């Protein structure tokens with residue numbers, strides 16, 4: 001049996017007004033992969049991630065060509081809820097927590113979405129609090145009054161409560177201090193290593209992405225222009241110049 005879990009097969013997408021955002025992007029994720037999408041502002045990273053969960057129609061966008069396969073099944077037009085039930089769980093930019101609910105209540109919404117029972121919900125909370133001890137301390141705090149880092153951890157935690165098989169994250173580092181970014185990427189690496197969770201993330205912070213992901217794809221103007229193992233991409237002068245500010249990313 002193939003261990004391919006998620007496959008973008010020549011995916012093209014556009015927004016209303018015929019703004020083309022993706023032009024035939026192909027990308028394959030195998031079970032246990034940790035993959036990064038790199039690219040400048042507007043390159044098409046978010047569009048690709050939203051296409052994966054069929055979230056483009058909510059933005060007056062649509063997939064105009066190609067297909068998305070999840071475990072070999074064409075899910076291009078499956079509903080966002082169906083994706084979550086199958087195990088493909090998005091954690092999107094902006095965090096979108098319920099600001100007036102507590103951190104724990106937000107986490108519980110992830111389990112409700114999946115229809116988990118009591119025991120599975122309790123196990124989920126335990127896993128999230130073990131991964132982010134800070135959330136355990138802040139479990140009763142109103143989400144809208146917590147720090148950006150705590151909100152990002154809660155958004156990731158809420159995604160974990162839905163028991164993902166593939167986790168799709170958009171810019172987990174956005175707006176966060178370097179130490180918090182490091183903490184979040186350490187947690188993602190740990191999840192990937194210890195639970196085999198397959199991860200696809202888009203990241204502007206190419207240095208941190210390339211030091212945690214196994215492989216990466218560079219998107220430019222809606223096209224995949226380069227893909228390879230993260231360790232190799234880190235050494236390439238063109239990647240260093242364009243995406244690492246001339247620096248070599250830490251291993």
Ligand SMILES: Nc1ncnc2c1ncn2[C@@H]1O[C@H](COP(=O)(O)OP(=O)(O)OP(=O)(O)O)[C@@H](O)[C@H]1O
Pocket residue numbers: 015016019020021039040041042043044045046047048059060061202204
């Ligand atoms: N809701 C939308 N309506 C119309 N055009 C959009 C919409 N969202 C994105 N676009 C356009 O689609 C293209 C790809 O944008 P996308 O957000 O996917 O890029 P990105 O690589 O994620 O960029 P960033 O890192 O800035 O988030 C851009 O030209 C953008 O202006």
